[in-house]
Amino acid sequence: MSAVVETKNLSKRYRDKLAVNALNLTVEQGEVFGFLGPNGAGKTTTILMLLGLTEPTSGNVSVCGFNPTHQSIEVKKRVGYLPENPGFYDDISARENLLYMARLNRIPEDEARRRTTEVLDQVQLADDGRRLVREYSRGMKQRLGIAEVLVKKPQAIILDEPTLGIDPDGAIRILELIQDLNRQHNITVMLSSHQLQQVQQICSRVGIIVKGKLIVQGAMDALGRAILKGREWNFLLEVSGQADGIDRDLQSINGVDQVEKRSHGWFLRCTEDVRREVLSVVSRRGLGLLQLRSEDPTLEEIYLKYFREA
Amino acid sequence: MNVVFWKELADHFSSRRFMILLIIVLLFGLWGSYSTGQAIRQNSEMVPPQFVFLLLVTSSGDSIFSLATLLGFFGPLVGITLGFDSISGEYARGTLSRVLSQPIYRDSLINGKFFAGLTTIAVLWSSILLLVIGLGITLLGFPPNTEELWRMLIFTMVGIFYVGFWLALGMLFSLLFQKTVTAALASMAVWLFMLLFIPVLTLAIANIAVPDASTPEAVSRQMDIANAVGRISPSTLFQESVQILLNPTTGRTFGGVLPGQAEGILASPLAIDQSLGLIWPHITTLFGLVAVCFGISYIIFMRAEIRA
Numbered sequence: 001m002s003a004v005v006e007t008k009n010l011s012k013r014y015r016d017k018l019a020v021n022a023l024n025l026t027v028e029q030g031e032v033f034g035f036l037g038p039n040g041a042g043k044t045t046t047i048l049m050l051l052g053l054t055e056p057t058s059g060n061v062s063v064c065g066f067n068p069t070h071q072s073i074e075v076k077k078r079v080g081y082l083p084e085n086p087g088f089y090d091d092i093s094a095r096e097n098l099l100y101m102a103r104l105n106r107i108p109e110d111e112a113r114r115r116t117t118e119v120l121d122q123v124q125l126a127d128d129g130r131r132l133v134r135e136y137s138r139g140m141k142q143r144l145g146i147a148e149v150l151v152k153k154p155q156a157i158i159l160d161e162p163t164l165g166i167d168p169d170g171a172i173r174i175l176e177l178i179q180d181l182n183r184q185h186n187i188t189v190m191l192s193s194h195q196l197q198q199v200q201q202i203c204s205r206v207g208i209i210v211k212g213k214l215i216v217q218g219a220m221d222a223l224g225r226a227i228l229k230g231r232e233w234n235f236l237l238e239v240s241g242q243a244d245g246i247d248r249d250l251q252s253i254n255g256v257d258q259v260e261k262r263s264h265g266w267f268l269r270c271t272e273d274v275r276r277e278v279l280s281v282v283s284r285r286g287l288g289l290l291q292l293r294s295e296d297p298t299l300e301e302i303y304l305k306y307f308r309e310a
Numbered sequence: 311m312n313v314v315f316w317k318e319l320a321d322h323f324s325s326r327r328f329m330i331l332l333i334i335v336l337l338f339g340l341w342g343s344y345s346t347g348q349a350i351r352q353n354s355e356m357v358p359p360q361f362v363f364l365l366l367v368t369s370s371g372d373s374i375f376s377l378a379t380l381l382g383f384f385g386p387l388v389g390i391t392l393g394f395d396s397i398s399g400e401y402a403r404g405t406l407s408r409v410l411s412q413p414i415y416r417d418s419l420i421n422g423k424f425f426a427g428l429t430t431i432a433v434l435w436s437s438i439l440l441l442v443i444g445l446g447i448t449l450l451g452f453p454p455n456t457e458e459l460w461r462m463l464i465f466t467m468v469g470i471f472y473v474g475f476w477l478a479l480g481m482l483f484s485l486l487f488q489k490t491v492t493a494a495l496a497s498m499a500v501w502l503f504m505l506l507f508i509p510v511l512t513l514a515i516a517n518i519a520v521p522d523a524s525t526p527e528a529v530s531r532q533m534d535i536a537n538a539v540g541r542i543s544p545s546t547l548f549q550e551s552v553q554i555l556l557n558p559t560t561g562r563t564f565g566g567v568l569p570g571q572a573e574g575i576l577a578s579p580l581a582i583d584q585s586l587g588l589i590w591p592h593i594t595t596l597f598g599l600v601a602v603c604f605g606i607s608y609i610i611f612m613r614a615e616i617r618a
Contacts (some may be wrong), residue, residue, distance in 0.1 A: 044617070048615065048616070048617065051411055052618075053407060053411065053615065054616070073415065076411055076412060076414075077413040080411075081407075081411035082408075083407045083408060085404055086404060087403040087404020087405045087408065088403070088405065089403070089405060090403070100313070100317060101408070101412060104313050104409065104412040104413075104414050105412055105413060108609040142379065145408075152412075152413075203556040264523055
C-alpha cells in the first residue's frame with residue numbers, strides 16, 4: 001500500500017488566523033478516508049491545498065507522488081475534486097457540462113462522448129442527461145458532480161461535504177455510489193463531512209480535525225477502543241413485567257460497573273461481557289425479555305469527545 | 311486555452327445582452343449611414359465627396375448620432391458587458407473551482423476568456439463596417455477605394471483596443487469584486503467618469519495652470535494642457551483617433567490652430583501614413599492601457615485562492 005495523500009506539518013495562515021496547523025495526514029491507496037470536523041475547522045482549506053488551489057504557508061504536501069503547488073497539473077490529472085455545493089453551467093444540458101469538463105481534460109471527442117454516457121449511467125442520470133442543469137434537484141446536481149469527477153477516470157477522488165443539504169434517501173444513494181466506486185473501480189476516496197452517522201457507514205479510516213489541528217486519525221474501531229477503554233461493554237436492557245428492584249440484582253453481577261435507569265429500561269456500563277448473567281437475572285425474576293442490545297460507541301460519541309477536548 | 315476560448319466565444323454570441331447591444335448599435339448606426347448615403351444619392355449633380363465611405367461612418371445624416379460617435383459611446387458598454395461577470399460569474403455559479411480543478415493551467419482560463427472577448431469585439435466591429443460598406447455600394451453604386459479600406463482596417467484595430475480596454479477593466483473588476491453587480495457598477499462608474507468628468511476636469515486643470523488666457527499664446531497653451539490631460543481617458547484617445555483617421559480632408563491637427571499656423575496649408579487630404587503618424591501615440595497608449603489592465607488581472611488571478 002502506498003500513500004495517495006501525504007502531508008507533513010502542513011500549515012496555512014490567513015492574516016492572524018491559523019486555519020490549518022501542522023497537519024500530518026495520510027490517505028492510503030484504496031481506502032475510504034473520512035475527514036471529519038466541525039464547520040470552520042479547516043477541512044476545505046486543507047483540500048484546497050491538496051489540489052494546489054491555494055498555497056500552503058509552510059509544510060509539505062504530496063498527492064499521488066506530486067507536489068500540488070508546483071505540479072498541480074499532474075495532480076489534477078489523477079485526482080477528481082467535487083467542491084461543496086458544486087455549480088454547473090445551468091443554461092446547457094448535463095451532458096454538455098460533462099463534455100466541457102472532458103474537453104478540459106483533453107479527452108478526444110468520441111472517447112469523451114462514450115465516457116459521458118457511461119458515467120451518467122453510473123450515477124443513474126442516464127435519462128436526464130439531455131435536460132438543462134437548471135431543472136435539476138440538489139441531489140441530482142450532486143450526483144452529476146460525481147459523474148463529472150469520474151469523466152477523467154481518476155485514481156483518487158476528493159469530495160467536500162458530499163451529502164450536505166441532501167435528504168436522507170438521496171444521501172444514502174450518494175454514499176452507496178461512493179462505496180461502489182471504491183470497491184468496484186478501486187478509486188481511493190477522501191471525503192470531508194461533519195455528518196458523522198452517515199460517514200461512519202462507509203469510511204475505513206477517519207481523521208478528526210478541530211481548529212486546524214488533526215486530533216486523531218485511524219481505523220474506526222481502533223478509535224472507539226482508544227477512547228472508551230476500560231468500559232467497552234455497554235448494554236441496553238428492556239424487560240416486560242414487574243421489574244421493581246431489578247437494578248439491585250443487576251448491580252450485584254460481577255463486572256457491572258454502573259446501572260442507569262432510562263425511560264424504557266436500564267443502561268449498563270460493564271467491564272466485560274455480562275449478557276449471560278443479565279439473562280439469568282431476568283429469567284430468575286420471571287420477566288419477559290424485550291431487548292438486550294449492545295451499545296457500541298458510535299462515531300458521534302468518539303467525535304464529540306474529541307471535539308470537546310480540543 | 312482553446313477549449314475555454316471556444317466555449318466563451320459561443321457563450322458571448324448566444325447571450326441575450328450581447329444581442330440587445332448589437333441591435334441598438336446596428337439600428338442607430340446604420341440609420342445615420344443610410345441617411346447620409348441617401349442624401350448623396352439624391353443630390354446626383356454634385357460630385358460625390360472624396361472618401362465617401364468614410365463619410366458614411368462619420369456623418370450622422372438625419373440620425374442623431376453618426377456611427378463613429380455611437381461606436382465610441384456603446385463600445386465601452388459592449389466591453390464591460392463582455393467582461394464584468396467573466397470571473398465573478400463563474401465564482402457565483404460555483405463553477406470556478408470545478409474548472410480549475412481540471413488539469414489546465416490557471417492562466418488558460420483567464421487568457422481564453424480575454425481572447426474570446428477580443429475576438430467577439432473584432433467580429434462585431436468588422437461586421438458593422440462590412441455592413442456599412444455593403445450599404446454604401448448598394449446606395450452609391452461604386453466600391454470603396456484602397457485607402458478607404460486601409461483606413462477602415464486601422465479604425466477596426468483602434469476599435470478593438472478601445473473596447474478591449476473596457477473588457478480588460480471589466481475583467482479586472484470582476485476579479486476584485488466577487489459580486490457580479492458590484493463589478494458591473496464599478497466598471498460603469500469608471501466609464502461615466504471618463505466620459506463626463508474628464509472633459510470638465512481637463513478644463514479646470516488647464517484654467518488653474520494658465521489662469522490668464524488673454525494672449526493667443528496663453529490660449530494655445532491652455533488648450534494644449536487640456537488636451538494632454540484629456541488623453542488620460544481612452545474615450546478621448548478614441549475620439550481623436552477617429553477624427554484624424556476618418557476625416558483625412560479636415561483632420562490634420564489636435565486642438566486649436568492659430569490663424570498664423572494655418573496659413574499656407576494645402577487643401578489636399580492628409581496621406582494615410584501621415585494620419586497614422588499623428589495617431590500612432592494614441593494607438594500605442596490604448597494598447598498599453600489594455601496590456602496594463604489585463605496584466606494586473608492576470609497577476610491577481612494567478613495568485614488568488616479559489617474557494618468554492
